Amino acid sequence: MIQRPTTIDVVVVGVSVAAYLRSHLSHLCGDELRYSFEHRHVHGVINNLKFYSRSTATSCTFQARAVAVTQCSQPKKYPEVQSGKHYLCSGGIIGYGADIYAVLTHKVVADGDDDQLYYTNIYLDAELRDKFKIKLDHKSEIFQNLNGARDDVKLMFEEGLPYVENTAYSTRPIVLHGNGLSKMYLLFLTNYVPGMWTVNRGCSWCDDDLIRLNDREESAYPLVTVALFIEKPTPFMEEHLQLFTSQFYPKKRIDLFIHSATRYHAQHIDTFLTEFKDQYRSIHHISANKSVTEWVARNAGISHCVEKGCEFYFVVDSEAQLVNPRAIQLLVEQNL
Numbered sequence: 253m254i255q256r257p258t259t260i261d262v263v264v265v266g267v268s269v270a271a272y273l274r275s276h277l278s279h280l281c282g283d284e285l286r287y288s289f290e291h292r293h294v295h296g297v298i299n300n301l302k303f304y305s306r307s308t309a310t311s312c313t314f315q316a317r318a319v320a321v322t323q324c325s326q327p328k329k330y331p332e333v334q335s336g337k338h339y340l341c342s343g344g345i346i347g348y349g350a351d352i353y354a355v356l357t358h359k360v361v362a363d364g365d366d367d368q369l370y371y372t373n374i375y376l377d378a379e380l381r382d383k384f385k386i387k388l389d390h391k392s393e394i395f396q397n398l399n400g401a402r403d404d405v406k407l408m409f410e411e412g413l414p415y416v417e418n419t420a421y422s423t424r425p426i427v428l429h430g431n432g433l434s435k436m437y438l439l440f441l442t443n444y445v446p447g448m449w450t451v452n453r454g455c456s457w458c459d460d461d462l463i464r465l466n467d468r469e470e471s472a473y474p475l476v477t478v479a480l481f482i483e484k485p486t487p488f489m490e491e492h493l494q495l496f497t498s499q500f501y502p503k504k505r506i507d508l509f510i511h512s513a514t515r516y517h518a519q520h521i522d523t524f525l526t527e528f529k530d531q532y533r534s535i536h537h538i539s540a541n542k543s544v545t546e547w548v549a550r551n552a553g554i555s556h557c558v559e560k561g562c563e564f565y566f567v568v569d570s571e572a573q574l575v576n577p578r579a580i581q582l583l584v585e586q587n588l
Contacts, residue, residue, distance in 0.1 A: 311355075314345055314375070316336065337388070340388055344427060358380070391421035394426050396416065396428050404418050407440075414444040416441055462586065462587060470504075475533070475561060479567045480511070483511075485517065486517070497524075498577050499579065501578075507556070510535065510538065512539055533560075534560065
């Protein structure tokens with residue numbers, strides 16, 4: 253038997269996934285392994301996919317989910333599953349290019365069509381399912397959808413190296429799919445996998461692309477726009493402002509943007525502006541008298557950063573206290 257190559261091409265797509273893939277894969281001869289996922293959701297590829305070349309019985313493998321999408325819910329038509337998740341999820345597909353292309357060109361896929369429904373209808377047709385050799389990843393051996401499965405997914409370590417395990421099926425998923433409320437858990441996991449943090453080394457990327465401020469004159473420090481948002485009466489406002497002004501980062505490299513939505517702190521802000529108006533590179537103040545809403549002010553802060561040519565944008569809400577006088581400096585050095 254001729255072994256298929258394991259060249260991997262990751263295709264990141266958005267809405268109208270099937271239509272996009274159809275145009276993207278039309279040139280393939282069939283010996284390239286393809287993996288696609290929806291860009292609307294967040295994914296983390298946490299291992300390589302070379303293992304897939306060992307399986308030739310299946311042309312296309314789809315992610316599975318425990319709950320059916322409402323408009324695609326036809327549980328009686330699904331093949332019986334002894335163990336694992338039952339329903340097809342279009343969020344992740346893996347297979348060889350020509351095989352996926354055959355599925356995509358079975359029927360016309362318009363740009364606005366429902367991809368989930370398209371794939372489901374093909375899978376539920378036993379004849380088409382056999383023709384295209386489609387199967388679902390019932391036990392999360394490849395894809396792990398985190399939404400609704402957090403209790404089943406654990407961060408584990410083996411010989412100091414992190415990996416993710418699905419404890420319900422004792423599998424080690426290769427791709428994490430975090431949509432909806434599970435995105436925060438995905439962010440947590442990807443602080444560790446793939447190899448982002450190890451027991452022996454700690455953070456494996458924290459020393460990448462550092463900015464060495466010690467090698468620069470202060471006049472060459474990166475420009476930072478700091479946005480202070482005072483959206484409600486806040487205790488210890490004087491201390492808040494004092495801690496901010498105590499930052500070691502050169503004030504002439506800071507453009508300050510202040511939005512104060514409450515007149516309660518008008519005197520505090522006026523005193524601050526009088527004392528420091530000439531010390532910072534610039535200060536732009538939107539007072540409570542202008543009745544600018546919070547979301548408009550926050551958008552304006554980003555626009556102000558761009559206008560000033562900032563290299564970093566740092567937001568401080570009034571409830572936060574910058575107790576570390578090197579906070580801005582350390583963040584800039586980390587190039588975060």
